[in-house]
Amino acid sequence: MHGEDNTKSINDVVLMDSDGSKNLIEDIAGKVTLFANVTGHCGNAEQYKILEDVYQKYKDKGFQVIAVPTNDYCGPGVTYGKYEKGITSAKDAEEYGREAWNVTYPFSELVVSRETRDGEEQKPEVHELYKKLNPEGEKAAINGNFEKFIVDKHGNQRIRKANGVLLWWAHRDGYCESPEKEYENLCRDIEQLLDEE
Numbered sequence: 001m002h003g004e005d006n007t008k009s010i011n012d013v014v015l016m017d018s019d020g021s022k023n024l025i026e027d028i029a030g031k032v033t034l035f036a037n038v039t040g041h042c043g044n045a046e047q048y049k050i051l052e053d054v055y056q057k058y059k060d061k062g063f064q065v066i067a068v069p070t071n072d073y074c075g076p077g078v079t080y081g082k083y084e085k086g087i088t089s090a091k092d093a094e095e096y097g098r099e100a101w102n103v104t105y106p107f108s109e110l111v112v113s114r115e116t117r118d119g120e121e122q123k124p125e126v127h128e129l130y131k132k133l134n135p136e137g138e139k140a141a142i143n144g145n146f147e148k149f150i151v152d153k154h155g156n157q158r159i160r161k162a163n164g165v166l167l168w169w170a171h172r173d174g175y176c177e178s179p180e181k182e183y184e185n186l187c188r189d190i191e192q193l194l195d196e197e
Contacts, residue, residue, distance in 0.1 A: 009155035010132045015068075018090035018107040024066055025155075027106075032193040033064040035133060035149045037113050037142065039074050040083030040096045043169075044146040048101035050166050051148075054186065055105050061194050062153070065105040068129070069093035070113045073144045073163075114142050133157045148186075152193050159189050 015024050036051060048067075055065040074086035087093050087110070094107035111127035115138050126137070133149040134140055134157075148161040165176045166183060176182050 008132060008135070008157065010129060010151055010157070011155035013128045013132060015066075015111075015127070015129050016109040018069070018094045018109060020109060024106055024108055028064050028066070029155075030153050031062050031064045032058075032153060032190060033066060033151050034190070035066050035068055035129070035151070036146050037070045037072070038067045038093050038097065038107075039069060039071065039079055039145050040087050040092055041081050041100070042074070042079045042083070042145050044144060044164055044167065045096075045100070047146045047166050048097045048103050050183065052101065052103045052105065054183075054190065055103075057187070058190055058194065063190055063194060067093065067097060067103070067105060067107045068113070069107060069110045070145075071110070072113050072123075072142070078144070113147075114138065134160075150189065150193065152196060158193060161186060 010025060011029065013025050016022065017024050034051065034054070036047070038048070051065050055063065069087060069090040069092070071086035074083065076084055079086065083092070083096070090107055090110040097103045097107065111129065112124050113126065113130045115126055116123045134142065142163070144163040147163045148165075149157055150159040150161075152158050162175065166179050166186070168179055177185075
């Protein structure tokens with residue numbers, strides 16, 4: 001049995017929804033939850049729909065997906081169209097996800113998920129959620145939009161999946177098995193966490 005570790009659990013984190021009206025962490029108590037950093041239209045955006053498929057498959061069994069908007073990985077050649085320089089608010093990401101990919105899972109407030117890097121304009125401090133999900137910070141760098149962190153029912157980060165792992169290009173470039181196999185692996189991992197006490 002995996003009990004709650006208060007030093008690592010996200011249960012004491014405040015992560016507001018995209019409207020700023022409620023703390024999403026309070027809604028996921030006792031659930032297995034996948035957090036993915038998102039933005040508007042980018043090369044990894046197809047995963048909006050893939051995560052919706054996973055969400056629909058397991059949501060009635062105690063599983064949740066939360067999209068966490070960030071501008072940390074936006075820019076020319078990464079994000080496109082009106083999102084080329086990032087999003088202006090969490091609502092931009094939410095509207096894009098709902099209109100382009102028909103997603104139904106919740107979106108959080110706009111956050112910072114990684115430390116400022118050399119040559120970048122100084123950013124606000126990393127959000128407490130990512131301090132818990134990725135305590136090693138830049139030593140375990142997040143590589144882009146749609147990095148996936150899964151927490152167990154006690155709020156402890158247990159599984160991490162790379163940003164492009166569910167997409168064809170990641171397989172083509174040798175970063176992972178086929179997207180179909182990686183989808184199967186993701187589902188298996190979620191099912192194992194759902195089966196834990």
